[in-house]
Amino acid sequence: MAKDLKEIKDIEEIKELGWDELIPGAALFSFTEPVEDVAEVPMDERPYAPTNSHEWQVGDWRVEKPVYNRDLCIDCQFCWVFCPDMSILSRDKKMIGVIYEHCKGCGICVEVCPTNPKSLLMFPEHMENEKALEMWPKKEEKK
Ligand code: SF4
Ligand code: SF4
Numbered sequence: 603m604a605k606d607l608k609e610i611k612d613i614e615e616i617k618e619l620g621w622d623e624l625i626p627g628a629a630l631f632s633f634t635e636p637v638e639d640v641a642e643v644p645m646d647e648r649p650y651a652p653t654n655s656h657e658w659q660v661g662d663w664r665v666e667k668p669v670y671n672r673d674l675c676i677d678c679q680f681c682w683v684f685c686p687d688m689s690i691l692s693r694d695k696k697m698i699g700v701i702y703e704h705c706k707g708c709g710i711c712v713e714v715c716p717t718n719p720k721s722l723l724m725f726p727e728h729m730e731n732e733k734a735l736e737m738w739p740k741k742e743e744k745k
Pocket of ligand 1: 686689704711
């Protein structure tokens with residue numbers, strides 16, 4: 603019998619459902635209660651619903667990851683604006699880092715980063731971030 607997702611309070615309940623138990627075309631709500639101005643509520647304080655993708659680890663098939671270099675970043679927020687997956691963590695207009703649980707490794711944040719050298723660069727998924735930071739390129743001279 604089809605299950606109304608509004609009745610589900612725990613994400614583990616969804617994992618137990620069969621394909622024919624979810625209502626076709628069901629609306630998945632972002633939050634368990636109304637949130638007036640979501641941009642003003644810090645990510646870790648939002649009442650995410652169990653059906654919200656925030657609650658799921660969805661970045662585990664990435665082959666390359668963006669690594670963030672705090673020493674070069676000018677906090678312009680371009681990466682935060684352009685990331686299609688809300689995977690850039692920023693607080694009070696300061697870039698904090700990448701949410702690897704959600705990042706898909708598309709590289710858009712690296713493309714839009716304006717610093718020289720860039721403050722975000724793509725590295726193989728298996729490489730330690732500390733190692734990547736040691737390999738960071740030097741500033742490119744103007745031609
Ligand atoms: S690689 Fe893509 S998904 Fe990951 S943080 Fe950058 S823009 Fe977002
Ligand atoms: S785009 Fe680059 S410089 Fe701008 S906030 Fe992101 S990492 Fe920092």
